[in-house]
Amino acid sequence: MSRTFQGRLGRAYLTKEVCNEKLGDEEDRQLMTGLHTVCDLYCRPCDTLIGWKYIRAYDKSQQYKEGCYVLEKSTIFAIEHPDRPQKPLLPVSPPTLDNALARFMSDVGIQTSGDRSMPWR
Structure with missing residues (x-):
């Protein structure tokens, strides 16, 4: 997961996998x-726009993004694991967002490498 991307709403994350997603129509942008x-x-459950998926990059230097998702940081929320006591759905404050994402990735079995900018490589 790369944490250095810019989305429509500010900071964003580039990732290879997401869950509970729904995709809109393809368009050149x-x-x-x-x-x-x-x-x-x-977001499939609430139908909120949370980012976009790269289908094709026309510039060869940008083709590493193909098939990846951009998640807007401001749209990511944390919920407790089903086996833990439930808390209300609240936005994650910036200092804990990376920890919440790391825990989520661990819970769904996503392994990361030592390269934090692109762990799937």
Whole structure:
């Protein structure tokens, strides 16, 4: 997961996998890094726009993004694991967001490498 991406709403994360997603229609969109074919990414349970998926990058230097998702940091929420006591759904404050994402990745079995910028490589 890369933590250095910029989304529509500010900081964003680039990741290879998401869950409970719903994708919008594909469209060509001019982004800061060039022309890309993307589709909007929605939370399936609540239908909130949370980012986008890169389908195609026209610039060869950007093709590593193909198939990856951009999650807007401001749209990510943490919920407790089903085996733990439940808490109300609250936005995660910035200091704990990385810990919440790390715990989520661990819970769903996603392994990361030592390279924190692109752990799937």
